[in-house]
Structure formats: structure tokens, C-alpha cells
Amino acid sequence: MSLFNIYQKSANSTLHFIFEVTIAFFISLFIFLVGYFFFLENSFNNYYSAKREQKKAISENNQKKILRNADDRTKKLLSTWAIKNTDFYHAMQASETPDQLLQLLTISAQQSGFTIIQAAPVVSSQNNFQVKLSGNYTDLFHLIDELNNTAWPFLLEKLSIKNKNQYALLLKVNNQ
Amino acid sequence: MNPPLTIDFESIDKLPGLLQQLKFNNQKNPIYIILPTEHTMTHVFIVDANLTDLEIILFLKSHSEKFFGHPLNKLSLDYKTESASDTSKQRITAVAAHVSLIQTIQVYFDKEKIMLHSISIKHETTINLLPWREIQRKQHIQRRNKRFILYGLTMIVMLFFIKYFLINETKEINDTTHSIKQKNKNMIIPNAKNHIALLKKLQSVDSKKLAAVKKNKSSLALLSAIANNISDNITLNSLTLTKKEIKLTGVSNQLSDIHQYNAILQKNLPWKNSQLIEVHNDDQKLSLMHFTIEATS
Numbered sequence: 001m002s003l004f005n006i007y008q009k010s011a012n013s014t015l016h017f018i019f020e021v022t023i024a025f026f027i028s029l030f031i032f033l034v035g036y037f038f039f040l041e042n043s044f045n046n047y048y049s050a051k052r053e054q055k056k057a058i059s060e061n062n063q064k065k066i067l068r069n070a071d072d073r074t075k076k077l078l079s080t081w082a083i084k085n086t087d088f089y090h091a092m093q094a095s096e097t098p099d100q101l102l103q104l105l106t107i108s109a110q111q112s113g114f115t116i117i118q119a120a121p122v123v124s125s126q127n128n129f130q131v132k133l134s135g136n137y138t139d140l141f142h143l144i145d146e147l148n149n150t151a152w153p154f155l156l157e158k159l160s161i162k163n164k165n166q167y168a169l170l171l172k173v174n175n176q
Numbered sequence: 177m178n179p180p181l182t183i184d185f186e187s188i189d190k191l192p193g194l195l196q197q198l199k200f201n202n203q204k205n206p207i208y209i210i211l212p213t214e215h216t217m218t219h220v221f222i223v224d225a226n227l228t229d230l231e232i233i234l235f236l237k238s239h240s241e242k243f244f245g246h247p248l249n250k251l252s253l254d255y256k257t258e259s260a261s262d263t264s265k266q267r268i269t270a271v272a273a274h275v276s277l278i279q280t281i282q283v284y285f286d287k288e289k290i291m292l293h294s295i296s297i298k299h300e301t302t303i304n305l306l307p308w309r310e311i312q313r314k315q316h317i318q319r320r321n322k323r324f325i326l327y328g329l330t331m332i333v334m335l336f337f338i339k340y341f342l343i344n345e346t347k348e349i350n351d352t353t354h355s356i357k358q359k360n361k362n363m364i365i366p367n368a369k370n371h372i373a374l375l376k377k378l379q380s381v382d383s384k385k386l387a388a389v390k391k392n393k394s395s396l397a398l399l400s401a402i403a404n405n406i407s408d409n410i411t412l413n414s415l416t417l418t419k420k421e422i423k424l425t426g427v428s429n430q431l432s433d434i435h436q437y438n439a440i441l442q443k444n445l446p447w448k449n450s451q452l453i454e455v456h457n458d459d460q461k462l463s464l465m466h467f468t469i470e471a472t473s
Contacts, residue, residue, distance in 0.1 A: 020320060024327045031328055035335040043342040050349040057356040064363045071368040074375050081378050088385075092378050137403060144392050153381060153388035156395050159417040174384045 091151030098126040101173055104150060109133055112142035117166070127173045128157070134166055147171070188280060195288040206293040209281055211305070216297045217272045219243040225259075225266045232257075233309060236270050244272045252278040252295075252305045271303045278305055391419075397446055398422060405440040409433040413466075422447070422471045427464050431455065434467045447471045 036044075082089040098121045106119050114135035122128035133139075140159070147154035158170035183194055198207070221243070223232065236255060240248045255270040278295060285292040294304040395417060402424065406412065410433055412426040422445075428434050438452040450471035458464040 020323065023324060027324055027327050028331050031331040031335070035332070039335055040339055040342070043339050043346070047342045047346045047349070050346045050353065054349050054353040054356070057353045057360065060360050061356050061363075064360055064365065067368055068363065068365050071365050071371055074368075074371040077375055078371060078378075081375075085382075088382070089378065092381060093374060137399075140399060141396055144396050148389045148392055151381075151385070153385040154392070155388040156392050156417075157419065159395070159399075159415070161412075161415040174388065 088151045096152070098129075101127070101152060102129055104152070105129055105131065105147070105154070105171065108146040108150065109143055112146050113139040114143065114167075122170075125172075129171045129173070131169045131171065132166065133169065136165065140167060188277065191281065191284050192287070195284055195290055199288055199290060207285075207290065208293050208301075209295045210301075211273060211277075211295060211297050213298060215273055215277060216305075217244045218297075219270045219272075221268050221270070222260055222265050223268055225264050227266070232268060236268075240272070243270060246272070246274075249275070251275055252307065254303045254305050254309075256300065256302050269300070269303075271297055271300060271305065273305050282306070394446060401441065401444045401446070405437065405444055407433050407437060410437055420473050422450075424469045425466065426469075427458070427466050429463050429465070431465055434465060438467075438469055441469060441471065445471055447473050 078089075102119060102121060106116055109116055109119075109131065112135070114133040117132040117134055119129065119131045122130055133143075144156060147156075152173050155172045155174060156169065157172045158168075160168040162168070185191065185194060223235065227235070232255060233253070236243070236253055237248050240246065240251055240253065244251060251272045252275045253270065253272050255268050258267040258269065260267045273295075281295060282292065292306065294308075295306050296303045297305075398417065402412075402415065402422070409430045410426055410428040412424060414423075414425045416423040426434075428437075434452065434455060438450065441450045450469060452467060453470050454466075454468040456466050458466060
């Protein structure tokens with residue numbers, strides 16, 4: 001019976017083993033490649049596409065969280081402004097127009113004792129106002145004080161007194 | 177188990193009858209055929225000890241006509257090895273029989289569906305003239321092919337597993353993504369941009385307001401200084417105030433008062449470089465003097 005084992009124990013068994021492993025490797029490689037391109041490619045694409053989509057959603061979520069936290073901080077600061085400078089806060093919150101600013105300016109001038117000869121925004125710059133007033137020299141001080149007390153940054157750019165009790169003022173509101 | 181049975185027979189023609197008898201007796205033991213020596217040929221030769229089984233059989237097949245006088249296709253061959261006196265050599269005893277005889281025996285056994293274990297010769301029971309080497313090689317190849325098929329099947333199963341895993345994972349990821357997207361959709365931050373814009377506006381306008389108030393106060397200080405230091409003999413006709421310059425024109429009947437007023441302005445104005453730039457007499461009333469004072473920041 002041992003005769004039957006001679007062939008199996010031949011010196012070529014190592015070569016047979018290497019041959020078999022090589023063939024097995026190529027079979028595996030072939031099946032894997034064919035399987036990948038005809039069977040798995042779509043699944044891989046879907047998987048990576050889903051991953052990308054998830055990453056995008058997570059990123060968006062993080063950004064929204066950051067934005068929400070930032071908004072919370074902003075709202076807290078705004079409420080501090082609202083408590084400490086209520087008038088200023090409300091004035092800034094309301095959207096002002098040059099007409100409204102001009103109205104504020106004329107009212108302040110009248111309250112200071114001036115008579116308004118002419119008041120209009122400068123054509124080239126809607127936030128600059130040319131005002132011609134009639135009144136006393138001391139009324140100028142009242143007007144500037146009055147404007148300093150408003151929420152808006154009225155700046156006296158130019159003052160011209162050519163005739164007695166007549167004042168030409170160029171006022172700029174730098175609110176941008 | 178039945179005891180081993182030995183049957184001698186003279187002619188091969190008697191074999192079918194004997195086989196029928198064995199089948200009738202329900203013999204289960206392995207069956208060996210021993211050929212009489214006149215039906216076999218023997219040849220002894222010495223070869224290199226390193227030769228493998230395959231190499232020996234190839235050698236034997238290529239020399240069949242020389243050793244046994246018949247071509248290979250007419251013979252069934254087998255051999256046994258023995259160590260020679262020289263350790264680098266081996267002694268080969270090759271045995272051959274006509275293939276037609278061997279095939280006839282095989283056909284009889286196949287017909288009766290009885291398994292034949294070996295066909296050997298007297299005193300050489302390790303010899304087997306059946307084509308066992310070819311069968312063994314065929315079986316080996318079959319086993320190897322089966323293993324290859326197994327590898328292939330394993331790979332295919334793995335591919336299915338990978339596909340299942342990917343589909344499952346993709347579904348899970350999609351579910352998670354959907355839930356995150358839903359959260360994102362519900363996470364509404366109203367007016368965030370407006371809040372930031374308002375805060376920036378508050379901060380910006382506040383700083384501008386402070387600067388404007390400071391500059392306006394500075395202008396008021398200038399106007400105050402101009403008005404408060406004027407003497408009774410001086411009348412101001414015009415005043416122009418800009419961010420960088422003040423220009424005053426006036427009239428007086430005393431030159432000294434004009435100089436004094438200029439000196440006071442030089443001293444008291446926040447802008448120190450005040451200058452009397454022009455003085456002239458009135459064309460009609462010579463006692464009056466017109467003057468111009470300029471100050472720059």
C-alpha cells in the first residue's frame with residue numbers, strides 16, 4: 001500500500017503548492033476584478049456618495065451650530081445695547097431715510113430758536129445737509145448741543161455767517 | 177467479515193465465471209489478481225537515485241520498446257525501486273504486461289461491478305499493472321480543480337458579503353444623513369444676518385457719534401472764543417468755519433483794537449496759528465478799518 005504514497009511524497013510537491021497558490025491568486029484576482037466592475041462598482045459609488053453626502057450634512061450642521069451660537073452671542077450684546085442705550089438702539093434699529101434725518105435736523109433747529117430759511121440734502125451726498133437759518137448767535141450753541149444729543153452723528157462740516165443773523169450750515173451724518 | 181479467499185485459475189476465460197461466483201458469495205474483501213509469469217515481462221536497470229517517480233516512469237515509457245520489445249501503447253507498465261550498492265543509484269525492477277490482457281480483466285470486473293484492487297505478479301506484490309498512476313494523477317488534478325472552484329466560490333461569496341455590507345452601510349449612512357438634514361432644516365436661525373448688521377451698525381455709529389460730538393464741541397469752543405473775546409469797538413461782518421480753517425472779517429475804528437483782538441484770538445483759540453492777514457481803510461469812511469483774520473488747524 002505504501003507504493004501509492006510514493007507519488008504524493010515526490011520532490012515536486014513544493015512546486016505543485018506554489019503553482020496552486022499562484023493559480024488561486026490569479027483566480028481570486030480575476031473574480032475580484034470582474035466582480036468589482038460588474039457587481040460592486042455601483043455599490044461602492046453609492047457608498048462613497050452617501051459618505052460625501054453625510055460629510056456635507058455634518059459640515060452644514062456644524063456651521064449652523066456655530067452660526068446659532070454666534071447669533072446667541074450677538075443677541076446678548078444687542079440686548080445689552082438695548083438696555084444701556086435704549087434710544088440709540090431704537091434709532092439704529094429703525095431704518096432712517098435722508099428725509100427723516102432732515103426732519104430731525106429742522107425740528108432741532110426750530111427747538112433751538114432758529115427760523116429755517118432753507119433746508120435740503122446735498123445732491124451729491126444724501127447724508128449731507130445744507131441748512132440756511134435765521135436766528136441769534138447763541139442759538140448755534142443750542143443747535144449743536146441739540147444735535148449732539150440725538151442718536152445720529154451730526155457733524156458740523158462748515159459754518160458760514162455772511163449776513164447778520166443768517167447762518168449757512170453744512171452738516172454731515174456719517175451713519176454708514 | 178468473510179475470510180480471505182484465494183482462487184487460482186489457468187485461463188483468463190474462466191475469470192467471468194469466478195467473478196459471478198464471488199458476487200454470489202457476497203465477497204467484500206479487496207481483490208488482487210496475480211498474473212502468471214509467462215504473461216509478464218521483467219527488466220531490471222540502475223538509474224540515478226535522485227530521479228523522481230515521474231521521471232522514472234517517463235524514462236521507462238520512452239524505453240519500453242528497448243526493454244520489452246513492444247511499443248508503449250501495447251503495454252501496461254509498473255516498477256519497484258530498491259536501493260543499489262552505490263547510494264547515488266537506485267535499482268529499478270520494471271514489469272510489463274500486454275495492455276489487452278489487463279483491459280480484458282478490467283472489463284470483466286467492471287461488468288460484474290466488482291472493484292479490482294491490483295494486478296500484480298508472483299513474488300512482486302508491490303507491483304500493480306493497473307493504470308493507477310494515471311488515475312492518481314487524474315484524481316490529483318480533479319482535487320486541485322475542485323480547490324480552484326472552491327477558491328472561486330469563496331471569492332464570489334466574499335463579493336456578496338462585501339456587496340451586502342456596502343448596501344447595509346450605505347443605507348445606514350443615508351438614514352443618518354437624512355436625520356442630520358432634517359435637524360438642519362429644523363435649525364432655523366431667523367435674522368442672524370440682521371442681528372450682526374445691527375450690532376456692527378451700533379458699534380460703528382457709536383464710535384462715529386463720539387467723534388462727531390468731540391469735533392462739534394471743538395467747533396463750539398472756537399465759536400465761543402471768537403464771540404467772547406470781541407471788544408466793543410469791533411464789529412464782525414462775516415465768519416466762515418470749516419474743518420481746517422476759520423476766516424473772520426470785521427470792521428473797527430481802532431487799529432489797536434484789531435491787533436488786540438487778533439492777539440487775544442492767538443492766545444485763546446484752540447488753533448494757535450491765528451493771523452491778521454489783511455487790514456485796510458474803508459473807501460468812504462476813512463476812520464473805519466476793515467480786517468481779515470485767518471486761523472488754521
